[in-house]
Every structure is written in C-alpha cells, then in structure tokens.
Amino acid sequence: MSGEITLLVNPAAGRGNADGAALRAARVLRGAGFLVRGVVGEDARDAVRRARAAVAGGTGALIAVGGDGIVSLALQAVAGTGTPLGIVPAGTGNDTARACGLPLGDPDAAGEVAAAALKAGTTRALDLGRVGESWFASVLASGFDSRVNDRGNRMRHPRGRLRYDLAMVAELAGLRTVPYRMRLDDGPWREIDATLIAVGNGPSYGGGMRICAGARLDDGLFDITVVGEVDRRTLLRVFPRVYRGTHLGHPAVSVFRAARVTLEAPGVTGYADGEPLGRLPLTAECVRGAVRLLAAPAPGPAGD
Template sequence: MTAEITLFVNPAAGNGRGRDAAQPAARALRAAGFSVRTVVGTDADDALARARAAVRGGTGALVAVGGDGMVSLALQAVAGTDTPLGVVAVGTGNDIARALGLPVRAPARAGRIIAEALKGGRGRVVDLGRVDGRWFGSVLASGFDSRVNDRANRMRRPVGRLRYDLAMLAELAALRPVPYRITLDDGPALEIEAILVAVGNGPSYGGGMRICGDAELDDGLLDVTVVGECSRTTLVRVFPRVYRGSHLAHPAVTAHRAAKVTLEAPGVTGYADGEPVGPLPVTVEAVADAVRVLVPASALAVP
C-alpha cells in the first residue's frame, strides 16, 4: 500500500466548504500515518490533468473533496485503474456519496473512513455509466430534468435542494412532451412522447431526488425511468414522491433495465452527474466493476 494519498480539492464546492473541508480530512489521514498531497487545478481541465498524473504516479488513493461534480471529475482519472477513490462529500447534492453510504459534510469522519478502509484493504467495487467516453456515477438526465439542471446550475441562490425545486417551477411554464426514441440493448426501439428520460447507474440526482430509485451500483445494469406525457398539474402532484422513489408506481412513469441505452430526441441535452455531455442522441453503457471506492465496513455489499 502506497502511503501517499492525493486530495483532489474543489475549493468552491458548497460555497467554500470544499476549501474548508480539505484540512480536517487531511489531518485525519495524516493522523493515521499517511502522507497527504493536495491537488487544486486552475480549471477543470487542469485539475483533471493533475489528478491523472497522480494516478499514473502511483498515488495510494485519489480523494475527491467537494460535491458530485468533483467526484465525477475524479472518476475520469481513476475509472478502470487500480487506484481507489475516496470521497469527502461537502457539495450541494452529494448523491454519489449518499448512494455509497458515505457521510455528508463531515470531512474529518470521511477522512477517518478513508484511512481505515485503506489500512484494512477494504473497498466497494461498483459499476459506472459511460457516455461518449465520459464516466458517471449517478444519473444521466435528459428532457425536463436536464433543463431544470441547466437552470439550477446558473443559479447561485438558494443552495441545496431548494435550488432545484425553484428551477423546476420556473421550467414548468415551458413544459412540453418531446418525441423520444429509446433503444434498450439490442431490442426494438421504443418511440414515446415523454417529459423526461433518466438513465441511472445510481438512484438519485439533484440532492436526493430518487428518479431511478431502484438502481443498484453493482448489478451491471442501468435503470431507465421514463416520465410520459402528462400535465403540469400531474407533474407537480407527483414531484414530491420522487424523494421517496414512489413516483415509479405512477401510471405516467415506466421503468426499464438494460446494459446499454440509446436515447434520441430533438433539441435535448444530456447531463451526467450534473455535467453537460452534449445533445442527444447518446448511447449510455453500464461498465461493471469500474472503480473501487473506499467506504465504511457498514456500506460494503453483502454477498
């Protein structure tokens, strides 16, 4: 086990929590006997280049300090390698951390968990989604939810889940179904008018919205949630249920599972882990056993 750990820090995450969280996480790792090196890039491309260099250099772990965006960036460096990923979740949504059973906004505790997992040779090997060469851990959103994501990302206030709620209300005024063509694995294409289609490696996005509530991180499959044509009133009435995942039982919602999903729809952009991946069409693949994440013993999958 290499004793040097790389902290991959987003200083702007959670209105500065990323910068503040790096120190208690580093202290916990050093107290456990690890040497800690911090990587902060001038921008996302520079940060990723530095993270990849650390992985090539044999760092013992790459620890993302920030929100889902920072974890997603770290995945681009560690996916498909032997380097484990640690997560110090201090961002706004933290959906990837929650899906993994990791603490949120508790950097010292997260640091201790990472140290204990490294010393015990422990980790959870999980799947990732891949689209156009980009890895993602939670959900690829398209349609209404990607427009909400686009608006929420432009907003600076409020923080947390309320920002997504307000962005959703603003987008309701322009609500309209979109003609989708959805291909699951090598089956026949499904053509449907839909408000949104979400492809989940994990269950949630947007700070706890369980849009693909039954998704599992280690089943080798993607969960596809399709919200068909419905009124604004129906969408508003059903929306609160997404935080429990009970929206999946609504007649306007259908769910599918596949290892590969192709989405086609005019004028729609896809977002993966909250980051834009470009306009549809896109093909999303589940990649089994793509990364080892340092988690507490309680979060390990039971055989």
C-alpha cells in the same frame, strides 16, 4: 499501496466549506500514517489533468472533497485504473456519497472511512456509466430534468437545492413532451413521447431526488425511468414523491432495466452527475466494477 494520498478539492463546494472539510480529512489521514497531497485545479479541465497526473504517478488513492461535481472529475481520472477512489462529501447534493452510504456532513468520519479502508486494503467495486470517454456514477438526465439542470447552472442565486427547485418552477412554463427513440441493449427501437428519461446507475440526483429509486451501484444494470406525458398540475403534485421514490408507482412512470441504452431526441442535452454531456443521440453503457471505492466491502458478491 503507496503511502501518498491525493486529495482533489473543489474549494467552492458546499458554499465554500470544502477547504475546511479537506483540512479535517487530511488531518485524519495523516494521523493514520499517510502522506497527503492536495490538488486544486484552475478549472474543471485542469483539475482532471492534475488528477490524472497523480494517478499516473502512482498515488495510493484519489480522494474527492466536495460535491458530485468534483466526484465526477475524479471519476475521469480513476475509472478503469485500479487506483481507489475516496469521497469526503462537502457539497450541496452529495448523491454519489449518499448512494454509497458514506458519512454526510462529517469530514472526520469520511476521512476515517478512507483511512480504515486504506489500512485494511479493502475496497468496494462499483459500476459506472460510460458515454463515449465520459464516466458517471449517478444519473444521466434528459428532457425536462436536463433543462432544469441547465437553467439551474445559469442561476447565481439562491445556492443549493432551492436553486433547482426554482429552476423547475421556471421550466414548467414550457413543459412539453419530447419525441424520443430509445433502444435497450440489442432490443428493438421504442418510440416514446416522454417528459423525461433518466438513466440511473445510482438512485438519485439533485440532492436526494430518487428518480431511479431502485438503481444499485453493483448490479451491472441501469434503471431507466421514463416519465410520460403529464400536465403541470400532475407534475407539481407528483414531484414531492421523488424524494421518497414513490413516484415510480404513478401510471405515467415506467421503469426499464438494461446494461446499455441509446437515446435519441431532437434538441435535448444530456446531463450526467450534473455535468453536460452534449446533445442526444447518446449511448450509455453500464461498466461493471469500473471503480474501487474506499469503503468496507459490500456483503455478498459485490465486495472484494
């Protein structure tokens, strides 16, 4: 494995704390004997271009420093390549890192996890979702939650999770069901009136909202959470339960499992890992073992 490691940094993540996190993680990696090169893109497209160039150039690993947004950009460069991915969580959401059990709020500890895995040559195989040429690690959102995401992205204040909570309250004024058509694997089409449909490779989005609480990153399947017709009062009452995953027991909520799902609905934009994918229809495929995470192997067949 190459001794040069590339840090892909989003300096704006974590309210501007990612630069400091990158310096701390780099110090740990250099102390472990690795050469560390930092990459900061001028924008998302440039960041992916630079990350892909580093992978093509033979970097020993690509380590994303920031939140789920920068992890998503890193995935576009490493998925399917064999180049391992490291994560130093330094954002406000950190859902992918949380699902992987990586240290949150401690760049030194996250750097030590990556350095130990590099030294030992151990990685953990993780599934990814794929829509066309785009990869995602956590959740593909559609319907009410994607509208909340869209509104939250347009808001300048406040920062962090509170922004999306306020965006949700604003979107409640236009709460409505969407006429979906959904197909799981090669099964029949289902016509569903739903408030939202979330396709989970991992369990959470939005900084710990466990919308697909049972989803695992190493089982080759999505968990698909369908929230049917609910009124505003019910949604507000059930919403706090999403942080514990207990919303899945509500009568309006159904869960399906599949390796491939196609969603059709008029006027709905899909978001994956918080990034827009485009209007439905979209087909998502769960690709088993698509990325190698710098971490101790998981017990059982999911590890190396």
